[in-house]
Amino acid sequence: MNAWLVSATVLLVAGLLPCLVVTMRSGSVERLVGLEVAGVVTTIVLLLLAQGFSRAVYLDLALVLALLSFAGSMVFARFLERWL
Amino acid sequence: MIVRHGIALVLLIVGVAVLVLSCLGVLLAPGAYEKLHFAAPASSLGGVLVGMALAVEAAAVSDGFKEMFTVLVLAITGPVVTTATARAVWARDDQEEAR
Numbered sequence: 001m002n003a004w005l006v007s008a009t010v011l012l013v014a015g016l017l018p019c020l021v022v023t024m025r026s027g028s029v030e031r032l033v034g035l036e037v038a039g040v041v042t043t044i045v046l047l048l049l050a051q052g053f054s055r056a057v058y059l060d061l062a063l064v065l066a067l068l069s070f071a072g073s074m075v076f077a078r079f080l081e082r083w084l
Numbered sequence: 085m086i087v088r089h090g091i092a093l094v095l096l097i098v099g100v101a102v103l104v105l106s107c108l109g110v111l112l113a114p115g116a117y118e119k120l121h122f123a124a125p126a127s128s129l130g131g132v133l134v135g136m137a138l139a140v141e142a143a144a145v146s147d148g149f150k151e152m153f154t155v156l157v158l159a160i161t162g163p164v165v166t167t168a169t170a171r172a173v174w175a176r177d178d179q180e181e182a183r
Contacts, residue, residue, distance in 0.1 A: 003093055003096060004096075007096055007097075007100045007134075010100055010104065011100060011103060011104070014104045014107065014108070015100075015103050015104050015107040016107070018107040018108055018110060018111035019107055019110060019111075021111060022110055022111055022119070027116070029116040029169065029172060029173050029176065030115075030116050030119055032169055032172075033110060033116060033119040033120055033123050033169060034110060034119075036123055036165050036166075036169065037106065037107060037110050037123045037126050040103075040126045040127045040130075040131060040158060040162065041103060041107065041126065043131070043154065043158060044099075044103060044130070044131055044134050044158075047134065047135070047138060047151055047154060047155075048134070048138075050151075051138055051141065051151075056150075059150040059151065059154065060150070062150075062154050063150060063153065063154045063157065066154050066157045066158050066161070067157060070157070070161035070164070070165060073165045073168070073169070074164075074165060074168055077165065077168040077169045077171070077172045078168070078172070080172040080176065081168075081171060081172035081175045081176070082175075
């Protein structure tokens with residue numbers, strides 16, 4: 001287990017878990033903030049896993065997730081701003 | 085080689101620390117604006133530091149272009165999303181005051 005995989009594990013436990021708790025237990029806008037940070041953390045975890053396992057295909061996944069996470073967060077933000 | 089590994093390791097540790105502290109801040113901060121203050125550094129600082137670590141270590145997987153591009157996407161879109169969310173919070177507060 002190299003440093004990249006250790007970092008990915010640390011981020012999954014100490015980074016993603018708090019975001020998921022916020023996403024499940026707060027008010028609507030706070031949940032959106034948790035979702036945004038969870039998207040960033042997951043993207044970074046995929047980058048670290050790609051380096052740790054030497055699997056270049058995870059990089060494509062990370063890039064797609066970064067773009068889709070941005071689009072999803074913008075849609076939710078607009079939706080919360082106008083209709084909820 | 086050892087120096088390069090050392091630099092990459094330091095960048096990685098600092099980047100992961102920034103990300104973890106941001107996430108804990110998001111968990112513990114009381115309101116939406118306060119949570120947003122902790123959410124912003126995750127993409128614009130933590131992600132960039134981890135990306136720099138990957139770039140310094142570079143090239144076990146690829147030439148590092150995709151890593152840097154992904155981190156660049158995160159660094160650019162992060163503040164945009166933060167601003168949009170802050171506008172949503174402000175608009176909702178405004179609507180509640182008007183009622």
